[in-house]
Amino acid sequence: MHYGAHATESLMYITNRPDLVFERGEGSWLYDHQGKKYLDFIQGWAVNCLGHCPPEITQALTAQAAKLINPSPAFYNGPMIELAGLLTDNSCFDRVFFANTGAEANEGAIKLARKWGRLNRDGAYEIITFGHSFHGRTLATMSASGKAGWDTIYAPQVSGFPKAPYNDIAAVDALIGPKTVAVMLEPVQGEGGVIPAQVEFLQALRELTRARGILLIVDEVQTGMGRTGKLFGYQHAGIVPDIMTLGKGIGGGVPLAALLAREDICCFEPGDQGGTYNGNPLMTAVGVAVLKRLLSAGFLDDVTARGEYLSRRLLALSAKHGLAGERGVGLLRALILADERGPQIVQRALEQMPVGLLLNAPRPNLLRFMPALNVSETEIDQMIAMLDALLAG
Numbered sequence: 001m002h003y004g005a006h007a008t009e010s011l012m013y014i015t016n017r018p019d020l021v022f023e024r025g026e027g028s029w030l031y032d033h034q035g036k037k038y039l040d041f042i043q044g045w046a047v048n049c050l051g052h053c054p055p056e057i058t059q060a061l062t063a064q065a066a067k068l069i070n071p072s073p074a075f076y077n078g079p080m081i082e083l084a085g086l087l088t089d090n091s092c093f094d095r096v097f098f099a100n101t102g103a104e105a106n107e108g109a110i111k112l113a114r115k116w117g118r119l120n121r122d123g124a125y126e127i128i129t130f131g132h133s134f135h136g137r138t139l140a141t142m143s144a145s146g147k148a149g150w151d152t153i154y155a156p157q158v159s160g161f162p163k164a165p166y167n168d169i170a171a172v173d174a175l176i177g178p179k180t181v182a183v184m185l186e187p188v189q190g191e192g193g194v195i196p197a198q199v200e201f202l203q204a205l206r207e208l209t210r211a212r213g214i215l216l217i218v219d220e221v222q223t224g225m226g227r228t229g230k231l232f233g234y235q236h237a238g239i240v241p242d243i244m245t246l247g248k249g250i251g252g253g254v255p256l257a258a259l260l261a262r263e264d265i266c267c268f269e270p271g272d273q274g275g276t277y278n279g280n281p282l283m284t285a286v287g288v289a290v291l292k293r294l295l296s297a298g299f300l301d302d303v304t305a306r307g308e309y310l311s312r313r314l315l316a317l318s319a320k321h322g323l324a325g326e327r328g329v330g331l332l333r334a335l336i337l338a339d340e341r342g343p344q345i346v347q348r349a350l351e352q353m354p355v356g357l358l359l360n361a362p363r364p365n366l367l368r369f370m371p372a373l374n375v376s377e378t379e380i381d382q383m384i385a386m387l388d389a390l391l392a393g
């Protein structure tokens with residue numbers, strides 16, 4: 001395909017993109033090069049937590065861009081300090097390192113745990129992770145992930161990531177040995193198919209890791225920043241993890257991520273950790289604007305209410321079409337199909353005229369919904385009506 005004077009073939013082929021170019025976005029809506037409108041229930045993969053081009057982000061970006069873009073990570077800047085303070089004030093963590101992507105934040109978590117193990121657990125370095133987990137696309141985070149096929153695609157893997165079945169505390173217990181330094185998990189497995197960890201499992205995991213003297217790391221790249229109706233997913237279980245990573249929603253659409261840890265875990269020394277763009281004021285200014293909105297009165301209650309509304313509407317749709325129900329937490333939900341029509345429905349939803357619908361099928365029998373956290377009930381109704389017609393067709 002051509003766009004203007006250029007061929008799309010100049011881009012390295014990594015995925016099958018549809019023959020259209022998105023030019024503009026507003027709230028829950030995207031517009032392509034032919035002016036066609038799409039209702040967006042993907043939102044950049046749970047990234048645009050306030051929808052497309054929200055005024056807070058546009059203003060934060062333009063104001064900061066006119067003031068200071070990059071003094072260097074070797075110096076403090078105002079937005080970096082403010083965002084770190086807001087995050088530690090509103091979580092159980094004491095210190096923050098900013099990164100650019102979820103994978104990079106997870107790499108930092110792995111390094112911090114390994115350093116802590118070298119200092120405190122006789123060089124222990126293994127981090128127990130889970131089947132079907134997703135932690136990113138760098139070599140170490142691919143090795144940590146439990147995605148089928150990822151163990152061989154770029155072999156050899158980074159070693160030290162034994163896998164347990166999710167929600168199986170006895171299996172984790174059995175894997176803990178002298179080399180184990182931590183357990184790392186997503187409070188809801190997002191890419192794995194929207195599979196929530198049971199509250200009792202998270203609580204038992206915290207007790208077990210504390211009793212065995214190892215760390216608990218939560219990867220909240222997808223579940224953090226209000227996605228589940230609480231600011232962070234771990235809060236549903238009332239536990240206090242040692243390390244947390246954030247990404248996606250923290251930047252509301254711009255590249256920003258974070259590694260957070262409790263004070264007694266923080267053992268990096270100068271030279272151990274860094275990155276050219278870490279804490280740059282352009283992105284952290286956006287993070288401040290996003291987090292202030294999430295913390296505004298009633299915002300998270302509204303996420304919970306709209307999550308419950310979406311859940312009810314999906315259950316009704318499931319009953320009407322003889323599907324297998326729905327699951328999820330807050331505004332991270334999945335409709336469980338009775339067959340493997342997921343990819344076909346996603347394709348037909350995109351192509352639907354005159355208005356398209358953007359959905360995702362993380363598994364062939366599953367449709368995933370990750371709308372903007374400020375999606376309206378009317379927009380949920382519109383999505384359900386479109387999906388209803390697609391399921392009938």
Ligand SMILES: *Cc1c(COP(=O)(O)O)cnc(C)c1O
Nearest residue numbers: 101102103134135136221222247
């Ligand atoms: C998306 C995701 C990542 C990777 O984030 P990137 O910004 O793509 O590197 C890591 N962990 C979880 C749970 C995710 O959903």
